Amino acid sequence: MKILVPVKRVVDYNVKIRVKADGSGVELTNIKMSMNPFDEIAVEEALRLKEAGKATEVVAVSIGPVKTDETIRTALAMGADRGIWVKTEEAGIEPLTVAKLLKAIVASEGPSLVILGKQAIDDDCNQTGQMLAALLGWPQATFASKVVVGDGTVDVTREIDGGLQTLRLALPAVLTTDLRLNEPRYASLPNIMKAKKKPIEEKSAAELGVDLAPRLEILATTEPAGRTGGIKVASAAELVGHLKQAGVL
Amino acid sequence: MDPINRVLGSLPAELIVTDPDVVARYLTDFRHFRTGAARAVLRPRSTAEVQAIVALCAEHRVPLVPQGGNTSYCAAATPSTDGGELVLSLERLNAVRAIDAANLSLTAEAGCVLSVLQDAADDAGLMLPLDLGSRQSCQLGGALSTNAGGISVLKYGMARDLVLGLEAVLPDGQLLNVLQPLRKNNTGYDVKQVLLGAEGTLGIITAASLKLARKPAQTVTAFLAIDDIAALTTLLARAQTLTGENITSFEYVSHHSLSLLLAAQPGLRHPLETAGPHYVLMEAQSCSPLLGLEEAMAAFLEEAMGEGWVSDGTLANGGQQRDQLWYLREHIPEAEVANGGSLKHDVSVPTSALPAFITRASALVEEQGAGGRLSIYGHVGDGNVHFNVVAPLGAEPAVYKPWFEREVSPRLYDLAVAMGGSFGAEYGIGTVKLDLLDRYGDKAKLSVMRALKAALDPANLMNPGKVVRN
Numbered sequence: 001m002k003i004l005v006p007v008k009r010v011v012d013y014n015v016k017i018r019v020k021a022d023g024s025g026v027e028l029t030n031i032k033m034s035m036n037p038f039d040e041i042a043v044e045e046a047l048r049l050k051e052a053g054k055a056t057e058v059v060a061v062s063i064g065p066v067k068t069d070e071t072i073r074t075a076l077a078m079g080a081d082r083g084i085w086v087k088t089e090e091a092g093i094e095p096l097t098v099a100k101l102l103k104a105i106v107a108s109e110g111p112s113l114v115i116l117g118k119q120a121i122d123d124d125c126n127q128t129g130q131m132l133a134a135l136l137g138w139p140q141a142t143f144a145s146k147v148v149v150g151d152g153t154v155d156v157t158r159e160i161d162g163g164l165q166t167l168r169l170a171l172p173a174v175l176t177t178d179l180r181l182n183e184p185r186y187a188s189l190p191n192i193m194k195a196k197k198k199p200i201e202e203k204s205a206a207e208l209g210v211d212l213a214p215r216l217e218i219l220a221t222t223e224p225a226g227r228t229g230g231i232k233v234a235s236a237a238e239l240v241g242h243l244k245q246a247g248v249l
Numbered sequence: 250m251d252p253i254n255r256v257l258g259s260l261p262a263e264l265i266v267t268d269p270d271v272v273a274r275y276l277t278d279f280r281h282f283r284t285g286a287a288r289a290v291l292r293p294r295s296t297a298e299v300q301a302i303v304a305l306c307a308e309h310r311v312p313l314v315p316q317g318g319n320t321s322y323c324a325a326a327t328p329s330t331d332g333g334e335l336v337l338s339l340e341r342l343n344a345v346r347a348i349d350a351a352n353l354s355l356t357a358e359a360g361c362v363l364s365v366l367q368d369a370a371d372d373a374g375l376m377l378p379l380d381l382g383s384r385q386s387c388q389l390g391g392a393l394s395t396n397a398g399g400i401s402v403l404k405y406g407m408a409r410d411l412v413l414g415l416e417a418v419l420p421d422g423q424l425l426n427v428l429q430p431l432r433k434n435n436t437g438y439d440v441k442q443v444l445l446g447a448e449g450t451l452g453i454i455t456a457a458s459l460k461l462a463r464k465p466a467q468t469v470t471a472f473l474a475i476d477d478i479a480a481l482t483t484l485l486a487r488a489q490t491l492t493g494e495n496i497t498s499f500e501y502v503s504h505h506s507l508s509l510l511l512a513a514q515p516g517l518r519h520p521l522e523t524a525g526p527h528y529v530l531m532e533a534q535s536c537s538p539l540l541g542l543e544e545a546m547a548a549f550l551e552e553a554m555g556e557g558w559v560s561d562g563t564l565a566n567g568g569q570q571r572d573q574l575w576y577l578r579e580h581i582p583e584a585e586v587a588n589g590g591s592l593k594h595d596v597s598v599p600t601s602a603l604p605a606f607i608t609r610a611s612a613l614v615e616e617q618g619a620g621g622r623l624s625i626y627g628h629v630g631d632g633n634v635h636f637n638v639v640a641p642l643g644a645e646p647a648v649y650k651p652w653f654e655r656e657v658s659p660r661l662y663d664l665a666v667a668m669g670g671s672f673g674a675e676y677g678i679g680t681v682k683l684d685l686l687d688r689y690g691d692k693a694k695l696s697v698m699r700a701l702k703a704a705l706d707p708a709n710l711m712n713p714g715k716v717v718r719n
Contacts (some may be wrong), residue, residue: 014568016371028527030466034567070543074566186472186520186563186570189550196547 001149001171002057003046004111005080006102007039009064009071010088011124019221026122026221028091034137035071038117040062040078040184045147047079048182054149059109059240063101064091069200074197077187083200084109086208093125094216099131104208106136111172113154118143118176129176139169143178252309253288253335259305264298266290275316275336278324282681285328287314290336292462296358296416296424296455302337303453312710313337315449317360317391320383322593323679324396325448325715330569336492340392340456354413354430356388356458359390366459374686375461378405382579386429390454394445398675400578403535403630404497405462408445414458415441420451420706443701448677449712451705453709463536465497468637469546470532470571473553474525478604481629484529485600491549492533495542500578501607501634502528503625510577510584520574521561529629530578581626591637592653593625594661598703599672602631606668608634610661617657622648633674636661662689678716686716 011017012032020027035043049055060075062068062088072083086101091099106114119126126180133140141156145164154173158165159180162223205212233239243249250258257265266272267289277284284482292311293299299411306313312334316326328334345366349355350373357366363377363384370377379392381399391397393415397408405411414428427434428443475481481501488496504526511517521528535542546564553559565571585591598606607625614623620641627634638657640649662672662685672685686695702709702717713719 012568014571025529032466032468034569034588037567037569040569077564078566169704183518184566184570185567188522189554189559189562189564192547192564193554195550 001053001113002059002109002111003049003055003134004062004102004106004109004114005039005042005046005058005075006098006114006116006128007043007060007061007062007071007075008036008117008120008122009033009068010120013037013121019223023220023222025092025218028065033067033071034076036115036117036120036122038119038121039249041179041194042115042117043078043080043182044182044184045144045177046113047185049113049147049149050079055113059084061086061102061105063093063098064088066212070114072200073195076200077192078185078197079191080198082198084203086203086205088205088212090212093212094214095125095127096131096215097130097210097212099135099209100210101205101208102128103135105203106208113149113171113173113175115175115177123157126138129174130249133174136172136174138172138174139177140174141167141169142176144175147175147179147181209228253312253333256302256305256307256311256335256423257289260291260302264291264293266292267444272336275319275338276328278327280322280324283324283327284330285314285334286330287328287336288332289336290338292341293337293614294341296342296418297419298423299337299342299453299455300422303418303627305421306335307422307708309334309422310710312713313392314712315339315394315451315453317394318362318386319381320387320391321395321469321679322595322676323681324434325677325679325712326391327680329714330527336715337453339388339455340451342390345369346456347443348375348461349430350375352430353461353463354458355461356414356428356430356456357389358456359387359388359393359454363392365390366557368712370461371401371464372556373461374464377459378462379408379411379459382419382582389457389570392489393445393454393457395675398628398631398633399501400498400628402507402628403499404494409442409446411460412441412445412457413460415444415454416456417441417444417452420708420711424656425452428456428458442647443545443705446677448716450702450716453711465534466538466569467542468532468534469542470530470565470574471546471549471550471558471562472520472565472574472577473531474521474523475527475529475531475558476515476525476560477558478527478607479705481527481529481604482601484553484558485629487552487705488531488533488549491552492542492545493540493542495533495535496531496630497534498530499628499630500530500531501517501627501629502530502578502581503607503626504528506581506584506624506626507577509588509622509624510581513587514580517577520563520577523561525560530574545630578626581624585624585637585639588622588639590650591639592650592658593676594636594638594658595633595676596636596662596665596670596672597631597633597674598665598668600630602668602670603629603634604631606665607634607636610664612640613664614657617660619653619657620644631674632670680715683716683718687718
């Protein structure tokens with residue numbers, strides 16, 4: 001069984017996000033970029049399935065401009081077997097377009113499982129996995145906190161309001177990962193060195209037959225309003241007065 | 250009326266805290282070595298109010314104990330037990346006065362919490378390179394008064410090296426204003442240097458101008474296992490050479506320290522598949538987005554693996570793993586506390602002698618049959634090792650630690666000094682290291698210290714009993 005793991009290059013989780021001066025988006029120049037943390041969890045899960053003998057190959061795919069291969073290389077250093085890089089001019093390809101590109105890659109690679117992060121920490125869309133499943137006509141299980149691969153099926157546990165839900169899906173299927181699924185490994189130095197020799201195949205959107213033109217228009221990007229200072233009140237009665245004034249009581 | 254009441258009676262009520270429950274917070278040092286007594290804590294809001302307080306105390310001969318975040322490792326900000334001193338908290342002097350990006354400088358008041366200053370520099374697109382484990386609670390005045398070290402000394406120097414200008418209230422109430430953020434200012438004695446590291450015994454720092462650095466555009470963090478500790482020096486030298494002097498931290502962690510932490514906090518995991526006797530957490534940073542820092546680090550690591558200096562290792566994938574690796578380094582003290590606390594030896598030796606010191610000091614502890622659990626970590630590039638000893642399992646820490654301190658510690662300090670080192674690297678003297686200073690301090694230096702103290706603070710009202718004996 002082959003597993004395809006899409007990984008996204010995003011602003012590093014430690015970087016304080018800043019809006020560009022002209023409000024056209026988020027500042028990306030000279031900013032540290034890393035793999036989306038939920039995608040790291042997806043890579044880890046795929047590797048564990050391979051190590052458990054449930055999968056034979058793990059292929060990492062990413063879509064983006066120059067340096068996106070660094071993110072694929074991170075997946076290879078963790079242990080993925082090879083990479084596919086859909087090279088684009090711009091970053092920030094929309095979820096539906098990403099899903100279409102992934103559908104084309106699924107068609108050529110023929111994986112039995114696609115494991116994605118449930119969302120990317122940059123745009124928080126939480127759409128790509130669901131869209132891909134719909135385009136492929138495959139079953140999907142989102143927000144997986146436990147994955148057990150059976151014979152032609154996969155059992156996925158999801159954390160839902162009030163408890164756990166377990167779904168059984170027929171393969172091939174699309175999964176998206178929740179935070180609690182696993183803790184991604186540290187890439188060891190020998191594996192980091194080996195990863196340099198692993199192949200990354202470059203593809204273009206044109207050869208996959210997908211139009212990259214955006215369908216969404218971003219009207220404005222603004223910083224959240226800053227916190228305003230608090231006040232001290234002298235008595236409980238005064239506090240209640242303020243709360244009433246604020247319309248919360 | 251007694252002198253303290255006269256001082257308190259002459260000050261605005263809003264500067265004075267006398268509620269014993271609140272005052273109590275200021276009376277015990279961070280490591281619970283000492284609990285002092287004080288009738289009140291004074292909390293001025295401005296340099297002018299500090300001046301007024303100091304002048305009043307000079308007039309009435311009331312000693313003052315300045316305090317910042319109360320994170321001293323040597324009880325340097327704790328009043329004596331006789332109740333005759335007042336605590337002067339700088340916490341309300343917490344304004345960032347100016348950031349001059351083109352001058353790469355920041356001017357801020359003594360009560361600013363270090364992390365707040367780091368954030369302010371960050372907001373200005375720059376970086377304050379002073380960084381230590383207590384960044385969330387320690388304050389600028391305290392950090393400068395102890396000449397704090399920390400985790401970025403290798404590239405940026407100690408706190409002192411980052412100070413361009415200083416504002417302080419001298420013991421007679423005069424305002425020392427040499428706050429200009431100048432890199433060159435050779436105009437007589439560099440008086441501010443006397444106050445840096447003086448632990449509040451020569452005056453009260455109220456504000457400082459600090460050097461800023463350009464914010465790193467690239468950060469590479471590695472955690473490495475090392476079989477032979479002798480390789481540490483070569484490893485650091487090669488890392489610095491291959492990254493173009495861009496190693497910002499090079500921290501040593503012994504297997505014992507990491508094991509203590511992993512046992513104390515079971516949610517943590519070992520970052521490497523194979524354990525080693527020694528580890529290094531190293532970080533390279535560059536403000537240039539163009540320099541090939543990752544390539545340089547990769548070449549360095551390849552060489553280090555090839556030469557056998559490093560047996561295993563990992564590179565942080567991103568900010569999250571970086572945080573996890575630093576968490577391991579910074580929470581060793583917590584693991585020591587969970588095991589009854591440690592007896593700390595904050596020693597420095599020339600960087601070239603650090604591996605030999607660790608080896609010989611460990612052997613010395615073994616020879617003494619001391620049986621403690623050694624928790625050794627530190628800053629390799631600074632020649633500074635925290636050679637800490639945790640009581641063996643089954644032993645009572647409250648009995649074991651004083652025994653060790655009496656019987657074994659002097660030999661460790663003797664060894665450090667014999668190897669050209671110092672008994673006190675970055676924590677300072679406070680009250681707890683006065684004996685060591687008497688024993689190891691250069692006689693002429695001690696006499697200069699006493700002369701300075703007598704010249705600036707003849708009535709001995711500034712943090713009496715710290716650094717210089719009463």
